[in-house]
Amino acid sequence: MFELKNYIKQKSRAVNDTLAQMMQNYQPDETISKAMKYSLMAGGKRIRPVLCLAASEAVGGGLKDAMRAACALEMVHTYSLIHDDLPAMDNDELRRGKPTCHVAFGEATAILAGDALLTMAFEILASVPFENGDQAGKWLQVMQIIASAAGSRGMIQGQMLDIAAEGRLLDVTDLESMHRLKTGALIEASLQCGALLAEADMTQQKSLNRYARNIGLAFQVADDILNVEGNPALMGKAVGTDQLNEKNTYPSLLGLDASKQFARDLIRQALQALEAFDNKAEPLRALATYIIERNR
Amino acid sequence: MFELKNYIKQKSRAVNDTLAQMMQNYQPDETISKAMKYSLMAGGKRIRPVLCLAASEAVGGGLKDAMRAACALEMVHTYSLIHDDLPAMDNDELRRGKPTCHVAFGEATAILAGDALLTMAFEILASVPFENGDQAGKWLQVMQIIASAAGSRGMIQGQMLDIAAEGRLLDVTDLESMHRLKTGALIEASLQCGALLAEADMTQQKSLNRYARNIGLAFQVADDILNVEGNPALMGKAVGTDQLNEKNTYPSLLGLDASKQFARDLIRQALQALEAFDNKAEPLRALATYIIERNR
Numbered sequence: 382m383f384e385l386k387n388y389i390k391q392k393s394r395a396v397n398d399t400l401a402q403m404m405q406n407y408q409p410d411e412t413i414s415k416a417m418k419y420s421l422m423a424g425g426k427r428i429r430p431v432l433c434l435a436a437s438e439a440v441g442g443g444l445k446d447a448m449r450a451a452c453a454l455e456m457v458h459t460y461s462l463i464h465d466d467l468p469a470m471d472n473d474e475l476r477r478g479k480p481t482c483h484v485a486f487g488e489a490t491a492i493l494a495g496d497a498l499l500t501m502a503f504e505i506l507a508s509v510p511f512e513n514g515d516q517a518g519k520w521l522q523v524m525q526i527i528a529s530a531a532g533s534r535g536m537i538q539g540q541m542l543d544i545a546a547e548g549r550l551l552d553v554t555d556l557e558s559m560h561r562l563k564t565g566a567l568i569e570a571s572l573q574c575g576a577l578l579a580e581a582d583m584t585q586q587k588s589l590n591r592y593a594r595n596i597g598l599a600f601q602v603a604d605d606i607l608n609v610e611g612n613p614a615l616m617g618k619a620v621g622t623d624q625l626n627e628k629n630t631y632p633s634l635l636g637l638d639a640s641k642q643f644a645r646d647l648i649r650q651a652l653q654a655l656e657a658f659d660n661k662a663e664p665l666r667a668l669a670t671y672i673i674e675r676n677r
Numbered sequence: 678m679f680e681l682k683n684y685i686k687q688k689s690r691a692v693n694d695t696l697a698q699m700m701q702n703y704q705p706d707e708t709i710s711k712a713m714k715y716s717l718m719a720g721g722k723r724i725r726p727v728l729c730l731a732a733s734e735a736v737g738g739g740l741k742d743a744m745r746a747a748c749a750l751e752m753v754h755t756y757s758l759i760h761d762d763l764p765a766m767d768n769d770e771l772r773r774g775k776p777t778c779h780v781a782f783g784e785a786t787a788i789l790a791g792d793a794l795l796t797m798a799f800e801i802l803a804s805v806p807f808e809n810g811d812q813a814g815k816w817l818q819v820m821q822i823i824a825s826a827a828g829s830r831g832m833i834q835g836q837m838l839d840i841a842a843e844g845r846l847l848d849v850t851d852l853e854s855m856h857r858l859k860t861g862a863l864i865e866a867s868l869q870c871g872a873l874l875a876e877a878d879m880t881q882q883k884s885l886n887r888y889a890r891n892i893g894l895a896f897q898v899a900d901d902i903l904n905v906e907g908n909p910a911l912m913g914k915a916v917g918t919d920q921l922n923e924k925n926t927y928p929s930l931l932g933l934d935a936s937k938q939f940a941r942d943l944i945r946q947a948l949q950a951l952e953a954f955d956n957k958a959e960p961l962r963a964l965a966t967y968i969i970e971r972n973r
Binding site: 407408411412413414417460464467469470487488489490492495496497499500503504507508509513514515516517518520521524525528529531532533534537538540541545 | 703704707708709710713756760763765766783784785786788789790791792793795796797799800802803804805807809810811812813814816817818820821824825827828829830833834836837840841
């Protein structure tokens, strides 16, 4: 029986160690680095890096290449959280049980720390040592996947749709489009990068994309459900805030039970997408279930 | 006699056309794209792209490769202006004679438009069509140069130093360190990218770096002088604001005459660095002089 808890623990520890090392090698004593590190090492779940590593593993790839991409993905994710939390955006003061970056360091530094993490992600990727031109080309592709997922046709467009939706009632289709961009795009990119670096063939890439699309959306549905019935102590943030802020969520549109059913359907489809994979895909299978059963 | 005015006109028109085309191919009808385009096409001087193109030309390189890097550099520069203008930073309402991005589109959209331009710069670079692995490796290097110059060891650190210097009297050494990062780093990167893509040899690269360091600083000294005695109608922004905001500037530390002398000395050193180059470096030579003689 595959032990997901240990797997996540081990992989996220390796990610944490690598991220800490990368920050340490950078310019550890500057205020900007402290702000970057504060948010980067704030105890995130490391879902995107772990998915990237697990995707690489599922097609028989090694840890090393995927780890670089995994860390870059986490930097991009963290930058997006720092900027989303800003007063001009969601104006959140608490994240993972700690004051948000702008509360701890001031707004100007938080904006710059976000900018710096986004930039560092690309610097880390661009400075990969490569042995031949094929590898260099593969890393250009990784950077294209991440930039495209993070940019104004991906995650940023999702955030724009989220802002535009404030105070407006969305239907399920619009809500899904928004989430597919806001959180789905980077989750899909995480799987794509892991697969690409492990030299997945076209069929494998397609299956992993289907898996990614389904768990990406399920992840958001689960987040919405946690905001209704999660435990604030475990989550490190308040619950019930979506309803208070009149946010469009799956529970508010479909009801709680139908939302849970929807999440389970998505996970079932994600698992179907992995049918042709052998037991090297066990981590991905277990992660799919974890995504809707997690408590934070 | 080399005609700089025509050269700048011709090159910046080519840059503008390419940038407009890149934006048009992207997702032209979304609000986020409108905000990005608003700032990107707001009539900037295109100094960085023109320097990148001129560096490529100086070592016998073509326009096409350098143009991609030139446009990415201008996107990075524009993102930094959008974020610098934000209320939490310099709180500027006017840029190039037009309302700043956050005044025109709101603060949340402006933050995201800056993020999106930074991300798009890397997407444009990563999606370069390459014919062989050597080329792919060269583009990775270009991305590393730009990310490193723009990041928290370069431009962003310069902005942090600028913020920290508010209300504090700097000496000339600190002022220089700040400017070498805040504006110098990306100007140096512009020359480096042009040189690298044109396959400059080590001696040429060193000379161009020396040129870049000198004009980068001269550019800032000239900016400070323009803020004292420039014509606001030509500049599209107010003058005298540095003194009003008690900013550390070269005129405030050295006086106006000594600042002008300093700028001339820097340009002389920049020209010396180009001594071994033939007449293909005429644009770079003329640009050096232009940098301290411009009126906007």
